Amino acid sequence: MVIAPRLTAALAARADAGEIGVARRPYRTGDLDGARLAFAATDDEALHAALARDAAAANVPLNVVDRPAWCSFIVPAVVRRGPLTVAVSTDGHSPALARRVRDEVAAGLGPEYARALEVLGRLRRHLQARQLPGAERQRILSGLVASDLLERLRLPDVAAVDRLLAEHAGADVTLASLGASLDARLGAVG
Numbered sequence: 001m002v003i004a005p006r007l008t009a010a011l012a013a014r015a016d017a018g019e020i021g022v023a024r025r026p027y028r029t030g031d032l033d034g035a036r037l038a039f040a041a042t043d044d045e046a047l048h049a050a051l052a053r054d055a056a057a058a059n060v061p062l063n064v065v066d067r068p069a070w071c072s073f074i075v076p077a078v079v080r081r082g083p084l085t086v087a088v089s090t091d092g093h094s095p096a097l098a099r100r101v102r103d104e105v106a107a108g109l110g111p112e113y114a115r116a117l118e119v120l121g122r123l124r125r126h127l128q129a130r131q132l133p134g135a136e137r138q139r140i141l142s143g144l145v146a147s148d149l150l151e152r153l154r155l156p157d158v159a160a161v162d163r164l165l166a167e168h169a170g171a172d173v174t175l176a177s178l179g180a181s182l183d184a185r186l187g188a189v190g
Contacts, residue, residue, distance in 0.1 A: 001020070001021040001022070001023065001031075001035075002015070002020055002021070002022045002023070003022075003023045003025065003026075003027050003031055004022070004023075004024065004025075005024060005025060005026055006024075007022065007024070027047060027050070027051065029050065029054055030054075031054075032051075032054050032055055032058045032060045033058060035058065035060045036060065036061075037060065037061050038051070038055055038060050038061070038062045038063070039062075039063050039064075039065065040062065040063070040064040040065065040067075040070070041064075041065040048064050048067055048070045049070075051064065051070070052064070052070045055072065056072075061073045063075055066092065066095065067092070068091055068092025068093075071092065074089050074091070074092065076088055076089040076098065077089075077095070077098040077099045077101065077102035078102065079102050079105055079106040079109060081109050081110075081111065081113040081114040081117075082113070082114025082115075082117050082118060083114070083117045083118075083121070084109070084113050084114060084117055086102075086105055086109070088101045088102045088105065110154060111154075112150045112151075112153040112154040112156070113150070115153040115156060115182050115183075116145075116149055116150055116153055118180050118181065119149075119153070119161070119165075119175065119178065119180045120141060120144065120145070122178040122179060122180050123140075123141065123144070123165070123169060123173065123178055124137065124141060126169075126173065126177075126178055127140060127141075127169070140168050140169050143168045144164065144165075144168050144169075147164055147168070148164070149161070149164055152164060153182065156182040158175055158182060161175055161182070162174045162175055165178075
C-alpha cells in the first residue's frame with residue numbers, strides 16, 4: 001500500500017494497472033497497523049519522527065530514504081550472479097556511492113561466477129553423498145576455487161572444466177555426471 005498525497009508517474013501507472021494499492025492522502029497514525037515493512041521517502045522530519053514512533057510501536061521495520069537515523073533496516077545496493085549475492089552499503093551516507101561501488105563490483109563479476117557456483121554446489125552435494133570426510137571435501141573444493149576454474153568457466157570450455165574436475169575430484173567427476181550446465185543466462189544481474 002502506498003500512502004501519499006501525490007504519486008510519481010511510475011507509481012501512478014502501477015496503481016492504474018492495479019499492481020499496487022494507493023491511498024492518495026497524507027500519512028496518519030495507524031496506517032502501519034498490519035504492515036510487515038515500511039518505507040518513507042519525504043523531506044518532512046516531523047513526519048519521519050512520527051513514522052519512526054509508529055513503526056516501533058507496531059513492530060514494523062522502517063527505512064526512511066536518505067535518513068539512516070530513522071531506519072531500523074538498510075537497503076544495500078545489490079549485485080547478483082546466480083546464487084552469488086554481493087551487497088554494498090554506506091550506512092546511509094551516500095546511496096549514490098553505494099551504487100557506484102556496486103556497479104564497479106558487478107563489472108568484475110561475469111557469468112562465470114554463477115557457473116562456478118552451480119558446479120561447486122553440485123560437486124559439494126556429490127562429495128557429501130560419497131561420504132568423504134569434511135577435510136577431504138574442503139581440500140577438493142578449496143583447490144578448485146584456487147585453480148583457474150573461473151577462467152575455464154568464463155570461456156566456457158566444457159572439456160577444460162572436465163579436466164580440472166577430474167584432477168581435483170576424480171576421473172569419474174564431470175560436468176555431465178554432476179548434471180551441471182554452463183548456461184550463459186546464469187550470469188544475470190538481479
